[in-house]
Amino acid sequence: MIKEQATITAIENGQVTVTSQIKSTCSGCAQVDSCGSGQIAKALPQRKLMLTLPYDVTTHGTSLKLGGDVVIALPEKHLLSSSGQVYLLPIFGLISFSAVGQWLFNQQILPHELIALGFGLTGGYLGYRLAKFKQKQGEQSENLQPRIIEVLSSPSQGK
Numbered sequence: 001m002i003k004e005q006a007t008i009t010a011i012e013n014g015q016v017t018v019t020s021q022i023k024s025t026c027s028g029c030a031q032v033d034s035c036g037s038g039q040i041a042k043a044l045p046q047r048k049l050m051l052t053l054p055y056d057v058t059t060h061g062t063s064l065k066l067g068g069d070v071v072i073a074l075p076e077k078h079l080l081s082s083s084g085q086v087y088l089l090p091i092f093g094l095i096s097f098s099a100v101g102q103w104l105f106n107q108q109i110l111p112h113e114l115i116a117l118g119f120g121l122t123g124g125y126l127g128y129r130l131a132k133f134k135q136k137q138g139e140q141s142e143n144l145q146p147r148i149i150e151v152l153s154s155p156s157q158g159k
Contacts, residue, residue, distance in 0.1 A: 001073040005152065008068050009050070016055040016064060016148065018072060019048050055148055062151045069152040078143040085134055090127035097123020 006018035029035065053072065055064060064070070101119025104110045134140060 001149075002076055002079065003071050003073045003149070004146075006051070006070055006072050008064055008066055008070060010052075011055075011064055011066060014054060014056060015052050016070075017050060017052045018070060018148075019050050020072070021048055051146060053146060053148060064151060070148045071150040071152060072146045073149045074146050075143065078140075082135060082140065082144055085131050089131040089134075090124050093127025093130070094120050094124035097126070 004020050006020040008016055009019045010017035051072070098116070098120030100123075101110065101116030104119070105113055105116040110116055
């Protein structure tokens with residue numbers, strides 16, 4: 001699981017808004033002063049990520065307090081599956097439709113190689129549309145929703 005610590009900023013009607021600091025990995029590198037990415041990371045201020053998540057006290061057994069810290073997580077398996085679809089389906093469409101277009105050109109069914117190129121681009125676009133459709137499906141979208149897995153502290157307990 002990919003985990004991140006976040007602070008509770010709002011609680012209302014079964015919804016919890018949490019804020020997490022976006023971290024850059026550039027600060028730990030030895031080449032940070034001579035690297036272009038490191039310079040950009042220094043120039044841009046650290047941003048915060050804000051998420052509104054569902055939270056049911058009866059399910060988790062712990063009530064949340066404003067300003068408390070929680071751990072949110074996203075299952076790595078679903079994230080890898082999703083990124084595989086997003087990257088591989090368009091590439092597969094591009095390669096397979098390009099192969100069909102080239103075969104049709106070699107068989108002299110297509111009059112020009114640019115039409116075969118158009119086949120490949122069409123395949124890439126169809127792969128992109130298929131990936132987009134699969135990402136919007138209910139189960140896939142629900143699997144990519146971060147969840148609160150642990151309550152670390154509340155403001156009354158201190159840190």
